[in-house]
Amino acid sequence: MSRSGNPGAEPRRGSALGPGSRGPGASLRRADGKSFTALVRGPGRWPLIGAGLVLVLLIIAGAFTVMESPVPADQWLHQPVASYLLSEGINPNPVQLMRPPALPFSTMATLGQRIFFDTNLSSSGRLSCASCHDPARAYGPPNNLPAMFGGPDLTRQGVRAVPSLMYLETQPNFSIGPDDPTNETVNLTQAAANGQNAARTQKTAQDTAATAANLVPQGGLFWDGRADTLQSQAFFPLLSPFEMDGGSIDAVAAKLRRASYATFFNQLFGPSIFANPRLMVSEAMFAVARYEIEDPAFHPYTSKYDYWLEGKARLTPTEVHGYVLFNDPAKADCGGCHLDQPTPDNLPPLFTDHQFEALAVPRNPALAVNRNPAYFDLGICGPYRTDMASQTQYCGLYLTPTLRNVATRHVFFHNGIYHNLQQVMDFYDFRDVDPAKIYPRGPDGKMEKYNDIPARYWANVDIIDPPFDRKLGDKPAMSATDEKDIIAFLQTLTDGYQLRAGH
Ligand code: HEC
Ligand code: HEC
Secondary structure, three states, rough: OOOOOHHOOOOHHHHHHOOOOOOOOOEOOOOOOOEHHHHHHHHHOOOOOOHHHHHHHHHHHHHHHHHHHOOHHHHHHHHHHHHHHHHHHOOOOOOOOOOOOOOOOOHHHHHHHHHHHHHHHHOOOOOOOHHHOEHOOOOEEOOOOOEEEEOOOEEEOOOOOOOOOEEEEEOOOHHHEEOOOOOOOOOOHHHHHHHHHOOOOOOOOHHHHHHOOOOOEEEEEEOOOOOOOOOHHHHHHOOOOOOOOOOOOHHHHHHHOOOOOOHHHHHOOOOOHHHHHHHHHHHHHHHHHHHHHHHHHHHOOOHHHHHOOEEEEEEHHHHHHHHHHHHHOOOOOOOOOOOOOOOOOOOOOOOOEEEOOOOOOOOOOHHHHHHHOOOOOOOOOOOOOOOOOHHHHHOOOEOOOOOOOOOOOOOOOOOOOOHHHHHHHHHHOOOOOOHHHHHHHHHHHOOOOOOOOOOOHHHHHOOOOOOOOOOOOOOOOHHHHHHHHHHHHHHHHHOOOOOOOOO
């Protein structure tokens, strides 16, 4: 997940150009020895010699040109050819991404697919997994409601925004500190104690290797990481009274027995499965998990950005500018948490470091649960997960979501407070420097900063990682144009990009 391939070798802002960008020569050669320019076809083709000429021109043009370029000045000076290519929208360091192999569907996954779309399993008869995780919307919410309605007559509002189900195929288990499969003796409480004493490195887009080692909560499913596997996760919505409200294991098993796809159970597990409700539901949820893992629709890696990483698509100047800002620790620094570089073995970036953070997004008055002023959703420390209730240093922390397909969403953050990316950008830009733009005023006229976290946990709020390292009255990290350009970059993360003919 990190750029640990060559940490020391990278210039300060160099990794905006991708790992391995050590200078013009290196940036124009791929691992397989082919020159980069040979890969770029069509009108954008620029032979190496042309780029060399531009280098000379650049030096002459000096500061004037630098000011106008979307690439930070130090890159123009240190890596002129790479910077030139980047300014033309071309990736100077194309890689061949390793996508998950598309295998034929197993019978198990076929069963899972049927279950995923089966509304009969809900008490209302109207909700399936797909009702909230809409395949047409990146398996995220079908609408802009902060939370979906469930229960017997679909009147019970949920408590959190529906996350996308995409790109969870390699989601690590919940742990404190990097998942260490060789060490099974440290329990979460012990790990939390270790974590409290360990120093934490500031997260910047340029040094994600260092922060990957932070002893902080990471991994798991749900906004609070409370489920580890897709199988164990699927039980929650199936039985939750706010969601499918399946009633009980027995009730769900009885429905599965009568389902049109019941023969699959017979075929896969033999007829004895019908006499064992618990096993039957458990296998059903395993089947759903297999479906989510096996169907490439959950992880196609077909965004414009993926193709750009491979040297097959060009970004517009606006998108390039957004990309550079996304990776600039002095600006947006989004890449510090939403990792955007391929791994050293060329797995596509997931736009999350799988770590938890307290960003302190404003309280959402549109959530029914929030009518109770004493109610707080505290993420890791409760109320929906209960094992970490005493670890108050984790109150208010939520899992960093992927940003892939984020532009298809109409509701953002765990409590669904925002409805468009402009609002999200303003939150990142103004939370600390101009909080009056972000938080409401109370009845006494006082601005209620961090109003969705009780004051005793404010110390948990992230004020270290850029862009949150700024103080009241400081210059905002981003200009209005910067915000727009980052949104343009986020729009390149939507799957299903059509490459033009010849590409
Ligand atoms: C009524 C809406 C609703 C239905 C129906 C529903 N979900 Fe969800 N799903 C949610 C919400 C809300 C969350 C986030 C809850 C949380 O974080 O506490 C979620 C979270 C998840 C996650 C975790 C995703 C992540 O990024 O951590 C998975 C996986 C998931 N659901 C799968 C399913 C499956 C499988 C079904 C059908 C058995 C299903 N969901 C049915 C609303 C729903
Ligand atoms: C310190 C780590 C960190 C940094 C830096 C960061 N994010 Fe996030 N991001 C998170 C976390 C954690 C959440 C979820 C927080 C929550 O729901 O309370 C999140 C949520 C989001 C969401 C909502 C996604 C969804 O599905 O609801 C968007 C969009 C987003 N971030 C974009 C950005 C952009 C753009 C930047 C740069 C300006 C950025 N982030 C910088 C950690 C970070």
